[in-house]
Amino acid sequence: MRTFLLAIQGVLEIVIILIVGYFLSKKSWFDINTADLFAKLVLNLSLPLNMIVNLTTFFKREDLIHSAKGLIIPFLSIVTSYIIGYILALIFKTNKHRRGLLAGMFSLSNSIFIGLPMSQALFGEIATPYTLLYYMANTTIWWTIGVYGIILDTQGKIDKGIFNMETLKRIFNPPFLGFLVGVILIFSNLKIPSFIFNSFKMIGNLTTPLSLFYVSIIIYQMGFKKFNLDKDTIITFIGRFIVTPLLVIILNHFIPLPKIMRDVFVIMSAMPVMVNSAIVSRIYGGDYEFAVVMITYTTLLSIVIMPFYMVLIKII
Template identity: 45%
Template sequence: MALLNAFGSVFSIILMILIGYILTDKKWINDENAQLFSRLVLNLSLPALMITNLMSNFDKDKLLSLGKGLYVPFTSIALSYLIGKLVSKLIKVAPGRKGVFQSIFFVSNTIFIGLPVNLALFGDESVPYVLLYYIVNTTFFWTIGVFEISKDGTGSSKSIFSKDTLKRIISPPLLGFIFAILLILLGIRLPKFILDTCKYLGNLTTPLSMLFIGHTIYSIDVKSIKIDKDIIALLIGRFIISPFLVILISRPLPLPELMKHVFVIQAAMPAMTNTAIMAKAYDADYEFAAIMVTITTILSLIVIPIYKIIL
């Protein structure tokens, strides 16, 4: 039953991508609409999602008490990033795709798919650990990940310390994330009507992102897609290297077994859907990003039960 529920959460994502594809074919969604979706997600729904997710699931004590578990996701994701960067050089990933490649390699879909999958597999007790991994994963994506993607774009800065790069990294979602963390640490509670507003706006993130990906895939000649070295390397990185690093790092540590299991599942999740949105925003190879989001999401139907059996 748990596995069926986990499959259901992944099928839901695939179904929304399919709807985006169909609506594009019906001319309901065009390039102008898709651009609007991208802007709404980046500037409105994602910042709201950061605030509502963190403030609804954490208080100061819980945030601090879970700190001992931060070492595993932080170390594993950092190592995965370094490995992904090395692999992108070894296999000579195209310049306009390197940042997208590296981002997909080391960050995963920890909230849209990761949260419902872990709830289905391990129950409500897994939520704090899901969000702990999510905090680290999100921090890496909106700093290093966005920086690397921004370098793919035309006319972008190559230095992370430049004014141009800071403008790219200090994005609305990251500001929403930092704002929520500060409020939690300071013990400040937002009024319920503000949190409710953030919740409703945040709920737009997944459907709008999936419709955007469906539109992007429609514009791609699917028949021309070939399983090349880039795709193979990313599948290995996403589904084998990332979760293996978590297992390797967490095994000797005196952490709760449930925490370790949740971290492994989180590391084995498909590519983060926001990668395609950010690639579009920075004029990077967003078509490749959309393809990888779709491929990894579909393959997660196979990967999830395998890791459930292993754990």
């Protein structure tokens, strides 16, 4: 019960900030341009600095070496989940223009804008590096297999193939580069001067509130008018909140991890649908409206489900 109550408190922290952001959006303080600005600040500035600060604070060289094998579980669980999602789309006769999108939403999670604040609220700052480990696998698979599947939905083929320079640029984004800088600092045993470190920390602390304000603006902009509980919606729910987390738990029996790492991976795997799924679907002419609906409702549902997952990971 204590674990459940602590999880509720962590989730309520997230909910309060989301409510404030939603209210300010309704009052027209925030609009879609504000959301774009917040996303740009998080991805290009605050999150990379947050990565450097947290890695150099919580990790030593031996810790990083020991944690490296943990990447196997996110990669295997996400790829396996994607395959399961695509098979279910075929079995249940999902529209062929939505199959790749469905498989991507089934398997890939919102690991930054909701995942990072949620993991920090539930586990503390020590969860940040493990969150980024999951993010590395998540973003690599998204910009390769995930985007490829969405393009196949509408175009039937992709001329450049899955791996190309454009894909590499997307994978080596500022948060990932921030992670690499942190790793280099740890392995080289270099210390950042305290005044620079403290500046990085202050800017990095913007990551959680800006991320949650971004999500609240998107939820307000999307609204609640197009929700339809059809078979594809239920399949997406099953993938996000049952199949992908279960795969992490199963794989952990074969690839043992430190408990905190495993717990963060489980929570990250049960995060809502990626916001990028709607953006990429729109760019390539896919069913972006379905993606928008699933982003909204998996975000809201994940907040309700998280306390139960916290109890589950406590007892397994």
